[in-house]
Amino acid sequence: MLASRISGQQASRFFSLLKRHNSTLVIAEHNNEKLTPITLNTVAAAKKLGGDVSCLVVGTQCSKVAEEVSKIEGVNKVLLADNDVFKGFLPEAISPLLVATQNQFKYTHILAGATAFGKNLIPRTAALLDVSPISDIIGVESPDTFIRTIYAGNAIQTVKSNDAVKIVTVRGTAFAPVEATGGSATTEQAPGSDVTNTLSEFVSQELTKSDRPELTGAKTVISGGRGMKNGENFKLLYDLADKMHAAVGASRAAVDAGFVPNDMQVGQTGKIVAPELYIAVGISGAIQHLAGMKDSKIIVAINKDPDAPIFQVADYGLVMDLFKAVPELDSLIK
Amino acid sequence: MSAYRVLVGCKRVIDYAVKIRVKPDKLGVVTDGVKHSMNPFDEIAIEEAIRLKEKKLASEVIAFSCGPTASQETLRTAMAMGADRAIHVEIDGKEAETIQPIHVAKLLSKVAQEEKIDIIMLGKQAIDDDCNQTAQMTASLLNWPQATFASKIEKDNDSFKVTREIDGGLETIQVKLPVVISADLRLNEPRYATLPNIMKAKKKPLAKKKPSDYGVEIKAHQQVLKVEDPPVRQAGQKLETVEELVGKLKEGGFV
Numbered sequence: 286m287l288a289s290r291i292s293g294q295q296a297s298r299f300f301s302l303l304k305r306h307n308s309t310l311v312i313a314e315h316n317n318e319k320l321t322p323i324t325l326n327t328v329a330a331a332k333k334l335g336g337d338v339s340c341l342v343v344g345t346q347c348s349k350v351a352e353e354v355s356k357i358e359g360v361n362k363v364l365l366a367d368n369d370v371f372k373g374f375l376p377e378a379i380s381p382l383l384v385a386t387q388n389q390f391k392y393t394h395i396l397a398g399a400t401a402f403g404k405n406l407i408p409r410t411a412a413l414l415d416v417s418p419i420s421d422i423i424g425v426e427s428p429d430t431f432i433r434t435i436y437a438g439n440a441i442q443t444v445k446s447n448d449a450v451k452i453v454t455v456r457g458t459a460f461a462p463v464e465a466t467g468g469s470a471t472t473e474q475a476p477g478s479d480v481t482n483t484l485s486e487f488v489s490q491e492l493t494k495s496d497r498p499e500l501t502g503a504k505t506v507i508s509g510g511r512g513m514k515n516g517e518n519f520k521l522l523y524d525l526a527d528k529m530h531a532a533v534g535a536s537r538a539a540v541d542a543g544f545v546p547n548d549m550q551v552g553q554t555g556k557i558v559a560p561e562l563y564i565a566v567g568i569s570g571a572i573q574h575l576a577g578m579k580d581s582k583i584i585v586a587i588n589k590d591p592d593a594p595i596f597q598v599a600d601y602g603l604v605m606d607l608f609k610a611v612p613e614l615d616s617l618i619k
Numbered sequence: 620m621s622a623y624r625v626l627v628g629c630k631r632v633i634d635y636a637v638k639i640r641v642k643p644d645k646l647g648v649v650t651d652g653v654k655h656s657m658n659p660f661d662e663i664a665i666e667e668a669i670r671l672k673e674k675k676l677a678s679e680v681i682a683f684s685c686g687p688t689a690s691q692e693t694l695r696t697a698m699a700m701g702a703d704r705a706i707h708v709e710i711d712g713k714e715a716e717t718i719q720p721i722h723v724a725k726l727l728s729k730v731a732q733e734e735k736i737d738i739i740m741l742g743k744q745a746i747d748d749d750c751n752q753t754a755q756m757t758a759s760l761l762n763w764p765q766a767t768f769a770s771k772i773e774k775d776n777d778s779f780k781v782t783r784e785i786d787g788g789l790e791t792i793q794v795k796l797p798v799v800i801s802a803d804l805r806l807n808e809p810r811y812a813t814l815p816n817i818m819k820a821k822k823k824p825l826a827k828k829k830p831s832d833y834g835v836e837i838k839a840h841q842q843v844l845k846v847e848d849p850p851v852r853q854a855g856q857k858l859e860t861v862e863e864l865v866g867k868l869k870e871g872g873f874v
Contacts, residue, residue: 373792376755377764401785405767408720408755417721417840420750430844435748436639440648443845484764485794488780492787501786505873529874537804547770547805548788553746554660554804556786562873573635579852583871585864600855601867613861618874 307336307428310386311360312397312406315342315350322502323398323455325462328357330455331396332463333425337361341386341475343379345372351472358464364475373487376406378480383410385477392450393428399454399557411452418452419444421557423459437553437576457501458559458580493546497523500549503532505562506581508551510574511538512567512588512607519545521611522566528618534558534578536568552577567607570595587611622678623737623796625668627702628727629684630658631693632747641848647716648846657693660742662700662809663802667772668740669701670807676774679703681734685718685726687711691825698820699812705825706730714830714837719748722830722837724756729833731761736797743768743801754801764794768803 309331314321324340331338338359342351343366351365364386370378383406387395395410397403399421411418423441424432430445431453500506507526509519519533526533534551535544551558553576563581568574570586570593578584579598586599589606596602603610633639634654642649657665671677682697684690685708694705708726710718731739739758744751758765766772766781770789773780778795784803812820830837858864868874 373790375792380759401768401783404751405755405765408752409759409765411752412721412724412756412759415721417719418752419841420752433749434849435846436633436648437746437749438849439639440641441847441849442843443847445842445844446840447842448840483795484762485766485792488791488793490785490788490790541805546788547784548786553749554744562868562871572638579849583873584852584855585868596855596857598852598855600853601864602855602857603861603864604857605861610861614865617861617865618868 307334307393308390309334309336309338309394309396310390310392311338311340312383312395312403313340313342313350313354314398314400314402315344315347317344317347317350320350320353321398321400322462322499323400323457324354325357325465326457326460327396327398327455328359329460329463330422330425331394332359334394334428336393339364339390339392340470341366341383343371343382343475344374345369355470355472356466356468357470358467360468360470363470363472365472366475366478368478370480370482374402375482375485375487376409377484378482379406380410380413381480382475382477384413386475387414387450389476394451394453396453396455399456403454407452407454414450414452416448416450416452417446418454419446420454421456422453423456437572438579439572456557458557493548497526498530498532500532500534500551501556501558503558503560505529505531505564506534506551506558506560506578507531507564507566508534508536508568508578509539509544509566510536510568511542513539513544516544521615525611525615525618528615536571536574565595565599566611568595569593570598623671623676624735625671625677625680625738625740626727626731626734626736627661627665627668627680627682627697628723628739628741628753629661629665629682629693629697630742630745631655631684631686631690632658632745635659635746641846645845645847646843655689657696658742658745660744660746660802660804663804663806664740664742665697665700665702666807666809667802671738672701677738681706683727683730684708685710685723687715694825695820696812698823699817700810704823706828707825708828708830708833710830710837717837717839719840720750720752720756721840722835723753724760725835726830726833727753727757728760729835738797739799741799741801743803754799758799761797761799763797763799765799765801766792766794767801769800770803770805772800772806
């Protein structure tokens with residue numbers, strides 16, 4: 286047998302050769318106008334794998350975005366797929382495109398940010414390639430071994446993929462973004478841009494408008510929970526947030542009670558944030574909420590219940606009625 | 620127009636309120652003697668399927684689960700909530716540790732074809748592996764459209780209008796049938812199974828199957844090398860006044 290004749294040394298040389306030929310495709314996320322910041326974190330994860338990094342920009346009239354992507358530090362090549370069929374970024378259209386691209390370029394890794402977009406698209410593509418995807422990685426140990434959380438962040442799993450191509454979504458907050466400038470990638474047409482989609486259709490979008498920083502990228506996040514009592518009281522947090530250039534988040538309880546829209550939810554099933562400063566106001570600190578914020582650098586908790594579990598993870602805890610503490614905090618911060 | 624046939628996936632997971640413990644061998648978490656229940660997102664999926672039946676849009680709701688024998692309890696719960704019958708694909712021991720969304724998706728797609736299913740309802744993710752993959756992979760294998768993270772479902776002629784929870788807010792898509800839908804938290808409020816319904820569910824049919832019955836091989840795509848506790852945060856400090864807090868924030872350069 287040939288395999289048995291390859292010595293250990295030869296084998297290791299063979300594998301290091303393979304390693305040098307790693308090539309990664311990062312799916313850029315954007316809205317046809319602007320690149321979504323998580324793409325820069327995803328490129329950072331791609332760079333940890335070694336090898337070439339290509340970026341796929343798929344959308345409708347998105348050449349401006351492709352230009353932006355070509356300047357990202359560390360990106361070697363941009364593949365552009367611009368077609369009306371990609372309206373609404375439906376995975377039924379993008380998955381066949383990805384398969385065609387993969388069949389031509391034989392990437393060793395395909396990466397996307399673990400956002401609603403990436404989570405929707407990546408598993409559909411993986412199934413077409415008969416590959417088991419790896420969700421929401423927080424670390425890269427080697428080109429085939431990744432670190433991710435399970436059980437709402439209460440355990441950390443190191444997992445090795447046996448698949449020929451590794452298809453992965455990346456937790457943005459776990460990788461420092463690469464520079465958006467300094468690169469000079471070439472742009473070419475992606476293969477398979479002529480796909481069709483008769484299965485699904487984009488109808489409309491209703492985005493929450495806000496001048497505050499985007500939740501997952503904000504340096505400071507102030508979140509409110511059930512203790513806020515109603516939606517109007519969230520104004521207390523908005524005012525404070527505006528002073529601190531912070532984003533405002535919420536616990537599931539606050540969302541379910543209708544105080545604020547769903548896209549503000551921080552937690553296992555909402556957004557995962559890891560800001561420099563996280564201020565939890567009137568949030569008890571259920572496991573599911575902690576899953577979304579416990580990697581924040583500094584956690585402050587304001588809660589009138591001294592036994593609230595949030596105090597077990599808070600660097601600074603203030604046991605006080607939030608309706609007294611927040612206005613006071615607001616008046617003391619200039 | 621004929622009513623739809625609905626298949627719902629139900630996973631048995633460690634109850635969401637349990638504080639999990641990592642096993643001493645660091646290859647998994649302790650599951651023996653730990654309270655399990657139906658994955659909360661799957662309860663929402665079952666509820667939505669039953670509501671379709673109550674609106675006379677669905678003719679039959681079939682609950683599906685794969686895993687060890689104990690998964691049958693989860694299927695009985697689904698039937699107590701209103702599912703008509705259940706299919707259990709038994710996977711035990713070594714295979715149970717290998718099983719991943721890709722295997723479940725393969726089984727679901729085979730069952731869907733065999734049972735002539737129009738709608739597959741799943742939860743958006745299981746709270747144990749937190750993968751968020753099965754619905755998307757099932758839709759892909761069947762080449763059906765997917766409506767993931769659904770918070771509202773409306774019938775629109777021969778298709779469905781689905782409102783999805785996305786990062787910046789909500790979006791609406793139109794999907795043709797047959798379709799795979801994954802339920803987000805806000806799709807509905809699942810009902811409780813009443814005692815009489817729990818009793819009735821014991822008599823509902825539950826088919827016992829094996830992966831080989833569907834020609835699905837439980838191939839190990841991945842290997843778990845290690846499971847560890849997350850880093851523990853240093854114990855914090857309780858402050859007495861808002862002034863003290865502001866002082867700390869100033870020290871940290873936040874204000």
